[in-house]
Amino acid sequence: MSKILTTEGLPLEKSLKKVEQKNKFRAFLLVLPLLLFLIVAYVWPILNLLTRSVDNRLISDLLPQTAIALANWEGNEMPSEDIYKTFYLDLNEAHKQKLSGKVSTRLNYAKNGFKSLINKTRRKLKNFEDENYKDQFIDLNKKWGDIEYWQAMKVAMPKYTIDKYLGSVDLEKNYSGEIIQKPEKRRIHRTLWYRTFYVALGVTICCLLLAYPIAHLLSTLPLRYSNLLLICVLLPFWTSLLVRTSSWMILLQQQGVLNDILVYFKIVGDKSRLELMYNMTGTFVAMTQILLPFMVLPLYSVMKTIPPSLMRAGSSLGGTPFHSFRKIYFPLTYPGIGAGSLLVFILAIGYYITPALVGGASGTLISNRIAYHMKETLDWSMASAMGTMLLISVLVLYWLYNKILGIDNIKLG
Amino acid sequence: MAINKHTELRYKIWHYTYLTICGLVFFFLIAPLFVIVPLSFNAEQYIHFSDDMLALKPEAFSLRWYEDMVYGTKNPWGLAFKNSLVIGIFATIGATTLGTLAALGLSSKYMPYKALIMSILISPMVVPLIISGSALFFFLAKIGLSSSMLGIIISHIILGTPFVVITVTATLSSFDHSLTRAASSLGSSPMYTFFKVILPLITPGVISGALFAFVTSFDEVVVVLFLAGPDQTTVPIQMWTGLREQLSPTILSVATCLIAGSIIILVLMEILRRRSERLRGIQPR
Numbered sequence: 001m002s003k004i005l006t007t008e009g010l011p012l013e014k015s016l017k018k019v020e021q022k023n024k025f026r027a028f029l030l031v032l033p034l035l036l037f038l039i040v041a042y043v044w045p046i047l048n049l050l051t052r053s054v055d056n057r058l059i060s061d062l063l064p065q066t067a068i069a070l071a072n073w074e075g076n077e078m079p080s081e082d083i084y085k086t087f088y089l090d091l092n093e094a095h096k097q098k099l100s101g102k103v104s105t106r107l108n109y110a111k112n113g114f115k116s117l118i119n120k121t122r123r124k125l126k127n128f129e130d131e132n133y134k135d136q137f138i139d140l141n142k143k144w145g146d147i148e149y150w151q152a153m154k155v156a157m158p159k160y161t162i163d164k165y166l167g168s169v170d171l172e173k174n175y176s177g178e179i180i181q182k183p184e185k186r187r188i189h190r191t192l193w194y195r196t197f198y199v200a201l202g203v204t205i206c207c208l209l210l211a212y213p214i215a216h217l218l219s220t221l222p223l224r225y226s227n228l229l230l231i232c233v234l235l236p237f238w239t240s241l242l243v244r245t246s247s248w249m250i251l252l253q254q255q256g257v258l259n260d261i262l263v264y265f266k267i268v269g270d271k272s273r274l275e276l277m278y279n280m281t282g283t284f285v286a287m288t289q290i291l292l293p294f295m296v297l298p299l300y301s302v303m304k305t306i307p308p309s310l311m312r313a314g315s316s317l318g319g320t321p322f323h324s325f326r327k328i329y330f331p332l333t334y335p336g337i338g339a340g341s342l343l344v345f346i347l348a349i350g351y352y353i354t355p356a357l358v359g360g361a362s363g364t365l366i367s368n369r370i371a372y373h374m375k376e377t378l379d380w381s382m383a384s385a386m387g388t389m390l391l392i393s394v395l396v397l398y399w400l401y402n403k404i405l406g407i408d409n410i411k412l413g
Numbered sequence: 414m415a416i417n418k419h420t421e422l423r424y425k426i427w428h429y430t431y432l433t434i435c436g437l438v439f440f441f442l443i444a445p446l447f448v449i450v451p452l453s454f455n456a457e458q459y460i461h462f463s464d465d466m467l468a469l470k471p472e473a474f475s476l477r478w479y480e481d482m483v484y485g486t487k488n489p490w491g492l493a494f495k496n497s498l499v500i501g502i503f504a505t506i507g508a509t510t511l512g513t514l515a516a517l518g519l520s521s522k523y524m525p526y527k528a529l530i531m532s533i534l535i536s537p538m539v540v541p542l543i544i545s546g547s548a549l550f551f552f553l554a555k556i557g558l559s560s561s562m563l564g565i566i567i568s569h570i571i572l573g574t575p576f577v578v579i580t581v582t583a584t585l586s587s588f589d590h591s592l593t594r595a596a597s598s599l600g601s602s603p604m605y606t607f608f609k610v611i612l613p614l615i616t617p618g619v620i621s622g623a624l625f626a627f628v629t630s631f632d633e634v635v636v637v638l639f640l641a642g643p644d645q646t647t648v649p650i651q652m653w654t655g656l657r658e659q660l661s662p663t664i665l666s667v668a669t670c671l672i673a674g675s676i677i678i679l680v681l682m683e684i685l686r687r688r689s690e691r692l693r694g695i696q697p698r
Contacts, residue, residue, distance in 0.1 A: 020523060023521065023523040024523045024524070024525055026518075026521075026523075027518040027519075027521035027523045027524040027525075028518060028524065028525060029518070030514050030515065030517050030518030030521075031514070031515045031518035031519060031524070031530060031534075032518075033511055033514060033515070034511040034512065034514065034515040034534060034574060034578075035515070035530060035533065035534070037511060037570075037571075038533060038534065038536075038537070038571065038574070039533075041549075041552065041567060041571060042536075042537060042545070042548070042549075042571050043533065043536075044552070045548035045549055045551060045552035046540070046544065046545075046548045048548065048551060048552065049544070049547060049548045049551065052551070210438045210441070211438075213431060213434050213435050213438065214435050214438045214439060217431075217432075217435045229439065231679065232439045232442055232443045233442060234679055234682075235443065235446065235675060235676065235679055236442055236443065236446060238628060238675040238678050238679050238682075239446060239671065239672055239675040240631075240632045240649065240652075240668075240671045240675070241632055241634070242632070242634060242649050242652045242653060242656065242668075243446070243449065243652075243668040243671050243672060244445065244446065245656070246449065246652070246656055246660070246664060246665070246668055247445040247446055247448050247449050247668070248445060249656065249660060250448055250449065250452060250460055250461070250660075250665075251445055251448060253460075253461070255459075255461040256461060257448055257461070257462065260461070260462065289441060289442065289445060292438075292441075292442055293442070321424060346539055349541070350540075350541020350542065350543060350544070351541075352541070352542060352543050352635050353634060353635065353653070356657075357653075357656050357657065367541060367543040370543050370544075370547070371543055371638075374547055374550070374639070380547075380551075383547060384547070387543065387544045387547055387548075390541055390543075390544060391540060391541070391544050394539060394540060394541060395539075395540075398532070398536070398539045402528070402532055
């Protein structure tokens with residue numbers, strides 16, 4: 001059997017493979033600019049954020065000798081004179097380079113009270129005499145004689161640490177390295193994680209319950225009516241998130257429209273207007289309305305493809321409408337339910353704006369806490385650690401979405 | 414489920430209950446938006462309906478908050494609108510160019526690692542904005558672009574590309590690839606084929622992707638909150654500050670303008686969709 005040759009004398013098989021290779025390369029070249037741009041300006045910064053959450057070099061760079069000395073200290077009894085001396089030298093050096101402010105801020109994350117302690121101490125550093133450092137420190141402030149401060153400093157010293165991850169689920173390490181629960185009154189994060197999860201789940205379920213009937217209606221109506229009604233779904237979808245949130249603020253406030261209506265119909269008294277905003281109710285209702293289009297659209301696009309003859313066939317075979325619905329129609333909408341629910345859940349779990357504006361203290365979610373650490377406490381490692389945990393949960397869901405529905409099936413509008 | 418005079422009563426009742434439920438859900442979706450509009454014409458400095466407004470007295474309505482929006486003291490809105498437009502336009506250009514190129518590559522059947530690359534390209538849409546915001550904040554500070562327009566534009570290009578990639582890929586999925594082969598067989602170069610054959614056919618998809626990117630940028634507040642300095646205030650930032658401090662009716666006038674804007678965009682999208690279907694020879698049912 002002779003091989004088929006091209007005009008250039010190459011075997012056809014090889015020539016085809018070459019063309020295919022060239023096409024592959026050409027296709028890849030088209031994607032390359034965006035891919036490179038995203039890797040440099042997006043993926044890399046996010047990975048960087050992840051390393052920031054375990055990176056603890058700042059404090060051991062500021063107090064290098066103390067870090068070594070404390071690592072060798074058991075932590076059961078008061079530190080020796082040597083440790084006090086090393087700490088004095090390090091702190092003095094940091095103070096000379098105008099870095100003692102950083103030391104105090106960083107150590108304050110480890111234990112409240114460190115900030116004022118260091119700030120009081122650093123001004124007196126120049127009066128220190130060259131021996132009996134321990135006594136001089138304790139004379140200056142008796143907190144320096146409190147072993148808890150030294151234990152906290154020892155815990156804060158390692159170059160890389162998972163402390164922030166522990167902190168974001170309300171655990172901490174004690175000086176001997178055991179992982180323990182934080183004191184009751186400082187446990188705030190776990191509640192937030194649970195709350196975020198429950199809100200996302202609740203909003204998803206509510207959206208599904210509300211979206212299912214209207215998606216069904218849209219898919220069964222004649223096109224000219226359904227197009228008109230689709231506008232009711234698309235207009236909120238295209239409207240600014242802040243506009244929609246502010247409309248909820250108008251509706252839900254104490255002097256707001258909803259309360260006005262309730263008072264008008266004498267359901268509640270004028271004196272006892274309901275508090276609908278700055279709590280969980282506000283966050284929940286507003287998020288449900290804002291995310292509803294993301295549930296309707298995937299459901300609608302699936303339901304549109306289900307032929308109405310199937311239900312008729314069900315009835316003609318003796319099924320009651322409910323039976324045919326349960327056995328025929330509902331299973332066929334699973335892909336839409338899956339797509340919509342995952343989408344809404346993914347969006348809800350990272351929601352920031354709406355909870356921040358209508359949530360008050362009891363309606364904030366994990367994103368708000370991350371923003372709080374980023375902007376208020378400036379504890380960026382903590383923000384990064386919580387961000388990483390949030391990111392991982394979202395990526396797991398994203399992977400699921402990919403696995404079940406395929407990323408190609410994401411549709412918009 | 415069609416209703417006729419032979420339908421059993423209980424199904425009739427069920428059918429009307431179902432319609433009522435649907436009506437209520439549609440009301441829930443759309444009504445909150447339109448509460449804003451009448452209140453923005455309030456003559457008083459409150460953001461709730463006064464008795465005079467409910468009685469439809471003409472003196473209870475005025476345009477003063479619109480005047481305040483345009484000519485108000487210190488007028489922050491003018492600068493905000495300008496910034497938002499500049500950022501939006503450049504981000505749209507960047508996102509549309511990069512996204513369309515990538516979508517062309519992705520819809521080629523020779524594309525290697527398609528699923529993996531696609532999921533990377535879509536990720537900015539999925540990752541919570543607070544995380545993108547923090548990551549970009551550190552990154553842009555490191556390369557010296559914190560509190561700069563360029564920094565915000567770069568981040569908005571990132572956030573806008575997934576929408577362009579998705580819409581253009583969707584348009585290309587129904588594209589007839591024999592057309593490109595026909596063009597090449599007639600001796601056209603790939604570049605020429607792109608501009609003369611492919612681009613005209615996918616233009617509606619590209620434009621709707623661009624609209625998505627523009628709206629994303631124009632509406633984006635979380636990332637800008639991390640990146641913007643006082644000179645880079647945008648409309649969403651200004652609204653955010655206003656909503657946090659005190660709800661003034663001026664915000665409602667801005668909101669009304671934004672609602673009008675989204676109605677325009679909605680109409681544009683509908684026109685584009687019909688045009689795209691006509692171009693691809695799909696007859697409306």
